[in-house]
Amino acid sequence: MSHATSRRGLLFGGAAVGATALLAACTSNEPAEAKEEKTDAAPAAEESGKHVTIGFAGPQADHGWLNAINVQADERAKKYSDITFEKTEGSNDTATQIGQIDTLINKKVDVLVILPADGKALTQAGLKAMRAGIPVVNLDRIFDTPQAYRCWVGGDNYGMGLNAGHWIGEQLKDKKNAKVIELAGTDSLELTRQRTKGFDDALKNYPNIRKVARQAAEFTVESGQAKMAQLLQAQKSFDACWNHDDDQGVGALQAIEQAGRDGFILVGGAGARSAMDHIKADDGVLKATVLYPPTMAASAIDLARALGQGKGISGLSETEIPTQLSLYSAVVDKDNIDQYLSSGFK
Missing domain, CATH: 3.40.50.2300 (Response regulator)
Incomplete structure (x- = not known):
């Protein structure tokens, strides 16, 4: 793949903290000034908007980081009262994951968040969803073509x-x-x-x-x-x-x-x-x-919600979410x- 340069186009310093805090503003109905005073990255339930059904096809939790991805997505979705979260069992098998994505497409979810077991192998699944009118947030392992996703969010x-x-x-x-x-x-x-x-x-x-x-x-x-x-x-x-x-x-x-x-x-x-x-x-x-940072999964849920509600990100992309969000890889010593x-x- 030749997406490495574009994936580094928008960096958030300080690991994922900057990304999740900024993305929180994308779905808020509060003024920007009020949002800056909040300590929680996700808006409270009373800030709910249009209801969105998010399908999540994630990994099998057989690895510490992959388990953290699932936990981050679950916890972020629970913070929103206007989200129905349709989560698959999670698989690292390509054929199984394709079947799970097909099921979510048939359920007519509003947005799909997909962390593919293999980005290249799952590209057609992303394309199928996009052609069905379901925007895809491609998480971490990137598809072979930008046509297979509306937004990519992940690590650098x-x-x-x-x-x-x-x-x-x-x-x-x-x-x-x-x-x-x-x-x-x-x-x-x-x-x-x-x-x-x-x-x-x-x-x-x-x-x-x-x-x-x-x-x-x-x-x-x-x-x-x-x-x-x-x-x-x-x-x-x-x-x-x-x-x-x-x-x-x-x-x-x-x-x-x-x-x-x-x-x-x-x-x-x-x-x-x-x-x-x-x-x-x-x-x-x-x-x-x-x-x-596995908190990229929480960011993906924020982005999916924004897509479903037709919102952008306050202070960054006011009317539409970006196409690429890459989190910075800080060295911890x-x-x-x-x-x-x-x-x-x-």
């Missing part, structure tokens, strides 16, 4: 790799012949390739650093442990490792402990609470994680951990 995978690379680069900029390794995600997914590209591009700014090894895992604890063990066996010494995913990072930390290795920096990805607890305690090699600790997902 290229930026995630870029920020991880720059953070590691700054830690090692004064070390001669520094070596780094990479524990990537699933290579069949475009998001993994974008994270690697961003990481590699960042390292180009540090001529003293060389990436000496890379292994692709599968976003699971088991795969993280197995692939990290292979990296540790092959690389007798290195200075830093970037791990794309904090769930597989749990396994990676187990492999590191079993091998009795230290003397390097580990940087995680996504922002799991377990990773943040290690960073806060400063009790091992894990020194930072790059956020990929010991210096700013207290700011982000509460956002860590289980």
Whole structure:
């Protein structure tokens, strides 16, 4: 896919806080001044408007981040009295998810929010909904064509790799012949390739650093442990490792402990609470994680509601919602951990 640049077109700093707070204004009937004084990102029930039925085809909750996506969508929908939330069981199987989307289309929901198991494979499902007159909010894993969605909202995978690379680069900029390794995600997914590209591009700014090894895992604890063990066996010494995913990072930390290795920096990805607890305690090699905020799912519900009610976003896009919203991937380390600790997902 070649959507990485456009996906980075609109960034919200400070992880997802800026995005969700701003999107809250899109469906409010209050003046902007009053909205700014609220601490809750979503409007209260009394601010209800036109009733909207939102269909949600999300992932199977077999991973910490994916479970957090479902929780965020559920909790945001419950905050609105004018939403009927039609949620599928959730699946990482393409054929099953296509069937679930067909069911939601046949129910004639007003808006569809879809986090596809595979963006490319689910593109036709998005196109089918759009052609049926049901606007689609494409969440995270992007479809192959903008014709398959009205709005895309998600994380910045290229930026995630870029920020991880720059953070590691700054830690090692004064070390001669520094070596780094990479524990990537699933290579069949475009998001993994974008994270690697961003990481590699960042390292180009540090001529003293060389990436000496890379292994692709599968976003699971088991795969993280197995692939990290292979990296540790092959690389007798290195200075830093970037791990794309904090769930597989749990396994990676187990492999590191079993091998009795230290003397390097580990940087995680996504922002799991377990990773943040290690960073806060400063009790091992894990020194930072790059956020990929699951609160994007709450933003997707806000956007879907705005679409159904024919509203825009106050102060940003007054009459229509944007076509692209990309959340910033902040690096969380010991210096700013207290700011982000509460956002860590289980």
